[in-house]
Amino acid sequence: MDIYRNINELRSSVNAWKKQNLRIGFVPTMGFLHTGHLALIDAIKPKCDKLIVSIFVNPKQFGPGEDIERYPRNFERDQQSIEAHHADAIFYPAVEEMYPDDYYTYVQVEELGAVLCGRSRPTHFRGVTTVVTKLFMATKCDIAVFGQKDYQQALIIQQMIKDLNFDIEVMICPTLREEDGLAMSSRNSYLSEEERQRAVCLYRALKRAEDLYANGEKHAALLREEMKNEVLTVPEIRIDYLEVVDALTLQSIDIIERKTLLAGAIWLGKARLIDNIVIDVEPIDA
Numbered sequence: 001m002d003i004y005r006n007i008n009e010l011r012s013s014v015n016a017w018k019k020q021n022l023r024i025g026f027v028p029t030m031g032f033l034h035t036g037h038l039a040l041i042d043a044i045k046p047k048c049d050k051l052i053v054s055i056f057v058n059p060k061q062f063g064p065g066e067d068i069e070r071y072p073r074n075f076e077r078d079q080q081s082i083e084a085h086h087a088d089a090i091f092y093p094a095v096e097e098m099y100p101d102d103y104y105t106y107v108q109v110e111e112l113g114a115v116l117c118g119r120s121r122p123t124h125f126r127g128v129t130t131v132v133t134k135l136f137m138a139t140k141c142d143i144a145v146f147g148q149k150d151y152q153q154a155l156i157i158q159q160m161i162k163d164l165n166f167d168i169e170v171m172i173c174p175t176l177r178e179e180d181g182l183a184m185s186s187r188n189s190y191l192s193e194e195e196r197q198r199a200v201c202l203y204r205a206l207k208r209a210e211d212l213y214a215n216g217e218k219h220a221a222l223l224r225e226e227m228k229n230e231v232l233t234v235p236e237i238r239i240d241y242l243e244v245v246d247a248l249t250l251q252s253i254d255i256i257e258r259k260t261l262l263a264g265a266i267w268l269g270k271a272r273l274i275d276n277i278v279i280d281v282e283p284i285d286a
Helices: 007-019 035-047 075-084 124-139 148-163 186-190 193-199 201-214 220-231
Strands: 002-004 024-029 050-055 089-091 143-147 169-173 237-246 260-268 271-279
Touching: 002 007, 007 024, 007 050, 007 089, 007 124, 024 035, 024 124, 035 050, 035 075, 035 143, 035 169, 050 075, 050 124, 075 089, 089 124, 124 148, 143 148, 148 169, 148 260, 148 271, 186 271, 193 201, 193 260, 193 271, 201 220, 201 237, 201 260, 201 271, 220 237, 220 260
Parallel strands: 002 089, 024 050, 024 143, 050 089, 143 169
Antiparallel strands: 237 260, 260 271
């Protein structure tokens, strides 16, 4: 397995693969890999001939006062995990390689990035779409994979691919969870043992709303209130948002009549945790 720190060196290999008509797969990560990341590698591997995994803690998606300095990092462990899952290359650039001093260009998807996580992190998705665009260009990938835990991010990237006419297929893989339902996340490492036990309240809140819908409740306001009540049974939780939104536009709805996203973000200690559940609504026959 090759490790590339330089875009031009990566491109040299990618261009050679392209000349052989090989299909290139890509898994973008910020490192400190967990089972969820490795599941993405396993899911995309059969769909490509060459697989690149990137590790890059992207400063452009962190706002002032956010956790970029303490974001967990362990390249040696990540390298071993990626190699064990049979990727062909790691792209591990320095910040200066991705953003030299004379860097001025950004990519932004409007509307979709202004809601949910975008309210409290207003520059976050601009940073995400910018770095993903640069990674797409560096890897020249034919297919890329993302996880449903970051549903808003995946939706924004799909919109960007459509709007900018990238010839890239996107896979969205289900959220991987711990036994108690907590969504796997690198930021779970911030949690103390006690906080870890409390963190599952977000998933319980989403499941509470999903169960109410399954039992016939379609009023979004009631589902939001029930999610809030569930979370607030746990001490020392700060709610960023708990929402019931259209799964395609991410706009708030009053009544569930089509595909819907139950989404939440909470603060617990130093960790900001996100999660979601998608409700697939069966169409009404004419």
